[in-house]
Amino acid sequence: MNADATGTVSSITDTHCPYCALQCGMGLRRGPGAGGGLEVVPRETFPVNRGALCGKGQNAPAVLDPAARLTAPLVRDTRGGPLRPASWPEALDRVAAGLAAARDRHGPDAVGVFGGGGLTNEKAYALGKFARVVLRTSQIDYNGRFCMSSAAAAGTRAFGLDRGLPFPLADIPRTGCLILVGANPAETMPPFVRHLTELRANGGTLIVVDPRRTRTAELADLHLAPRPGTDLALALGLLHLVVAEGRADEAYIAQRTSGWPAARAAAMAHWPELAERVTGVPLPALREAVRLFCAPEAAMVLTARGPEQQSKGTDTVGAWIDLCLATGRPGRPYSGYGCLTGQGNGQGGREHGQKADQLPGYRSLTDPAARAHVAAVWGVDPADLPGPGRSAYELLDALGRDTPDGVRALLLMGSNPVVSAPRAAHVEARIRALDFLAVCDVVASETALLADVVLPVTQWAEETGTLTSLEGRVLLRRKAVDPPPGCRSDLAVLNGLAARLGHTTGFPVDAAEVFEELRRASAGGRADYAGISHARIAAEDGVFWPCPSPQHPGTPRLFLDRFATPDGRARFAGVEHRPSAEEPCAEYPLLLTTGRVLAQYQSGAQTRRVPELNAASPGPFVQLHPRLAARLGVSEGNRLAVESRRGRAVAPARIGAGIREDTVFMPFHWPGAGRANTVTNPALDPTSRMPEFKVCAVRVTRVGGED
CATH class of the missing domain: 3.40.50.740 (Rossmann fold)
Structure with a gap:
């Protein structure tokens, strides 16, 4: 099923999408359309997406078109x-x-x-x-x-090993409660939503933590909308309630963890009323979240860029891991903490x-x-x-x-x-x-x-090579056509x-030759690929690391027997809330948060060249609440300037109730006047060195005219 010497594909080539870390399975074959003459064919057998693809994946061959890309030095x-x-x-x-x-x-x-x-x-x-x-x-x-350096640092500190998900995606529908923190997979990785709908169909509950009522939040049984930059206080408030209501799994804590006294003391210093005041999340909602999370035998927390892209991102993720450890989740079936990796090979x-x-x-x-x-x-x-x-x-x-x-x-x-x-x-x-x-x-x-x-x-x-998905599954993306x-x-x-x-x-x-050397270089390391080869990946449709020998089956689920720390115990972080690097003031009274939209990807360098995707998401915008719009005298489509201490971005207003009144949102896919990252704050997490993309102080003014 490889390309022949002329680049012609005589049958379907099994491969993977070039975009996000789901690495959805797809097939490619010669077709009548643009994009190098390749068309996408659903691939029902790959377990992550089972044939489903988002618009980006469906239109991925468009960037193969010589008219859309570079073809000479x-x-x-x-x-x-x-x-x-x-x-x-x-x-x-x-x-x-x-x-x-x-x-x-x-x-x-x-x-x-x-x-x-x-x-x-x-x-x-x-x-x-x-x-x-x-x-x-x-x-x-x-x-x-x-992308996920804060989650990597927190996971390594807690478990001795960082792999985005320590379990396969297929485990998610089988858990009893899932908390998604700062994640919007309905727009960033839509095929993931199938796992959420199956979770709820199986009787599980979904809690979404996000300052915006996103498409993902619309699916939730409970939506918590904290003030940007306060996810750490929210996690500590929930952990306080776990302790105060006697929901901590003391036997698990004693058997499989260390550092609990300090973590418990930190949580008890963040009483629920304080968490409510800091985050803006009502106390009844905090109590309901704890009830939903603690009721089933199995539960998970998954974080994404929301809590991670902060100047305290490592500690914020650490606090959510502490919540999982206190309730006995990591290292048990269909339970634990994980991170939704963003980029295609971010892992x-x-x-x-x-x-x-x-x-x-x-x-x-x-x-x-x-x-x-x-x-x-x-x-x-x-x-x-x-x-x-x-x-x-x-x-x-x-x-x-x-x-x-x-x-x-x-x-x-x-x-x-x-x-x-x-x-x-x-x-x-x-x-x-x-x-x-x-x-x-x-x-x-x-x-x-x-x-x-x-x-x-x-x-x-146009090339063969391996990528490692958010599950830790090493995949083979095959060549289908000559460049x-x-x-x-x-x-x-x-x-x-x-x-x-x-x-x-x-x-x-030759990629296979490079991979053979990579196997030897990784042997014995935390991410051990020694037992993986291009041929084995092709035969098994992916192999989970660590896989230290060709006879090893791979490791879909980590930590079932022990954690990867020297003593085998997971470590509580025991962290305390602190403000963001930049808080609102009289001059910059609002908070800006940033993120992605459904039809564009990362900096948009590739997706902005696809007409179908541009038609769906043609440019930047500023999302704001109707009450904030009324105070500013702004109508839908008015051009707004979003200014911080670092610069100014201009984009049309998009008004809706799905965002906090003290917050505005901009997607970050576009250059020029609407470049959201002109405004964002490079303040760094002291451990992960992650910049604080997700929260900064801004002022918003109308600059006149319609978009």
Whole structure:
């Protein structure tokens, strides 16, 4: 079912959607439509989506159309001059020279590498190896830092291991109560909703925590609408009620956890009336949530970007984990805590080395044993591996700075920070200040258009590679069609650059060969892929890690016998609520929160090129409550300016009762005047280094005219 030498598909190729971390199964075959002539065929056998696809997945082949994407390298002859087509040898020579010049003039850490959560495991692995072996730089991170790093930090602290979901999605309909915190899967990953409807059909209950009454909240038995930035206080208020009402599972706590006295004391300091005052959630609703959550034998909490993208995101997730531990949920059937990963390979992307502090296998870069193991696989001296570098926003903030620790040249692969980074106007200015920028991308993104060299790379249906879904299931996304002649894979780009920089071996272009090395590098690590291969994934339709040997069945459910901590016990966080980095004041009296809409994805670089998706979601907007609109004298469609201490975004008003009166919402998919991330706050969580995308103080004014 692979493409033949001409790229023709004679039968259906089983593969996966290129967008979110559900990685829905789909089939591709040659069809009459646009998008490289491929059409999507439902794939009923894949358990995550069972044939269902959202509009993004259904229209995914559109971006394969040469008219929608880059098809030849582009170079800029002079600073500020136009980009022009170039040959691959010229473009690669330019990139190698630009990176080498910065390294030779200012040292290895003057060269930065910025990756993406959509890169396959093979690409993420090779990119991390390239940064540390070829460039010898510590300055590498990726946009997945903006995805679930707070949940990863909290999960590692509590359980000793971070995997988005420690159980398969198929377990969700079999739980008794599910609390979704800051998640809107009805719009961000619609096929997930089937699991929610089955949960309720089976007699389970759904609680949604969100300051907006989203499409997901409409499905809930109970909707809690806290003030943005107060999810930590809400979790502690619920835990207080668990203790006060005698609902804690003391036998489980004694047998499987540590740190309960401190966590209990922290919860008792957040009495329900205080939680009500801080969050705005009425006390009766808090009591009802505890009743619903504690009544069944099995229950789950799943968090997403809402509680995680905060300057206290790690502690916020820790408080929700504490609620699960106090009620005896983690490590029991159909129960526990999990995180809904956002990007397509947000899970695998951080496991194999493109994160600033990690080596393949989810190993720590500061662990001497981990360094020795990976260095042996790579054939280098462990002492030659650089140490941890800056986190994503800190790396972007260091770009172009004329200081001893400034980053002067950047290789960027699979990301669009001009739209997606917080304080985006500042990040754009830093990118423009670089001595040299090279971008590998499928499309001419806003960031790519600032580059000195743009390298057109292959995408999902044009190459084979693995991704790791939000379940921890390692999947094989198969090639279905040949790319345009002017495009090369990211692996081929790294191979060509490595050779030009003195490394003629160690960077193969075949994904299966790269994966074989990844298996050896991950062996014995927390994310152990040693028993997984492309062939096995194809035969089993995915393998759950950890899988330490070919004979191992994989691990769909973690923690059933013990947690991954040294003593096997889960650890309570024992955290206390604190304010957001930026609270409303007289000058900026409202709160802004951001998120996604159904038809667009991430920075919109790809989905904004699909007519069907643009027709459904043509541009940015500002959602506000009718009473707030009345106070501001605003009508539907009026152009509004949303201003913070960092900048100003302008978009039309969308008025409705499905949002708190003290809050406005903007989606973040668009550049230009409506760029929501111009306004957002880069204040960082001290542990995860996650920026506070989800809450900042703003003022809203009408600027006149209709959209």
